[in-house]
Amino acid sequence: MNSESIINPKYDLSQYEKISEKYEKDPLAYLEQYYTKYFLIDSNENTSEDFYIYQAPNKLCVIGLAPTHPLLQQSQKVKSIKFDEKISQSINKKKQNPLSVKSEICVITTEEGRNYSIKAGIVGWVINFNMRLDKDDDLLQKKPFTNGYLAIIKPKQDVPSKALNHCIDEEKYKEIRKLNI
Structure with a gap:
C-alpha cells in the first residue's frame, strides 16, 4: 500500500447504488434496514391509541x-x-428509577379538548424527549415516524x-x- 492510496483512497461507489435508489424511492427505507419495529396495541377495543417502538441496533427504543x-x-x-415534568428532570441523572410499561411519559391535548395519554411502553429510562415538538407540534402529525x-x-x-x-x-x-401499508 503506497502513501497515495492512503491520502486519496479510491472507493467503488457502485456497490451503494441500490441502497441509494431505495432511499430515493422511499425516504423511510432506512427504518426497514436498521430498526426492528414493534407495536403496542391499545387495550380498549373502542379506540386505537396504538404506538410504535422502533428498536435501533444499539437497543435504544424510539417511541411514537x-x-x-x-x-x-x-x-x-x-x-x-x-x-x-418529573421524568424530564430525571433525564441523565444517575439515580433515575426505571419507568414501567404503563408509565405516562406525556399528554397530548388537541384544540377540541381531547387528551391522549402516551405510555412508555417499555421498562427503562427516558434518555430524550423530542423537544422539537415544543416548537413545531405539527411534526407529530406530519412526520410521525421520523422527526415526530x-x-x-x-x-x-x-x-x-x-x-x-x-x-x-x-x-x-x-x-x-x-x-395494507
Missing part, C-alpha cells in the same frame, strides 16, 4: 404514534404536548425478546388493524 392512532387518522389539531417521535428510551433489559415480549411485530400489527 402508530399509523392507526386517532391523531394520525382524524383531522385533529394538536394544541399542546406536555412531557412528564416522542421519546427515546433505554430498555432496562438488553435482550429484545425479554424487553419487548409484550409488543407485537409489524406483520401482526397490520393483521390485527387490517392495514
Whole structure:
C-alpha cells in the first residue's frame, strides 16, 4: 500500500447504488434496514391509541404514534404536548428509577379538548424527549415516524425478546388493524 492510496483512497461507489435508489424511492427505507419495529396495541377495543417502538441496533427504543392512532387518522389539531415534568428532570441523572410499561411519559391535548395519554411502553429510562415538538407540534402529525417521535428510551433489559415480549411485530400489527401499508 503506497502513501497515495492512503491520502486519496479510491472507493467503488457502485456497490451503494441500490441502497441509494431505495432511499430515493422511499425516504423511510432506512427504518426497514436498521430498526426492528414493534407495536403496542391499545387495550380498549373502542379506540386505537396504538404506538410504535422502533428498536435501533444499539437497543435504544424510539417511541411514537402508530399509523392507526386517532391523531394520525382524524383531522385533529394538536394544541399542546406536555412531557412528564418529573421524568424530564430525571433525564441523565444517575439515580433515575426505571419507568414501567404503563408509565405516562406525556399528554397530548388537541384544540377540541381531547387528551391522549402516551405510555412508555417499555421498562427503562427516558434518555430524550423530542423537544422539537415544543416548537413545531405539527411534526407529530406530519412526520410521525421520523422527526415526530416522542421519546427515546433505554430498555432496562438488553435482550429484545425479554424487553419487548409484550409488543407485537409489524406483520401482526397490520393483521390485527387490517392495514395494507
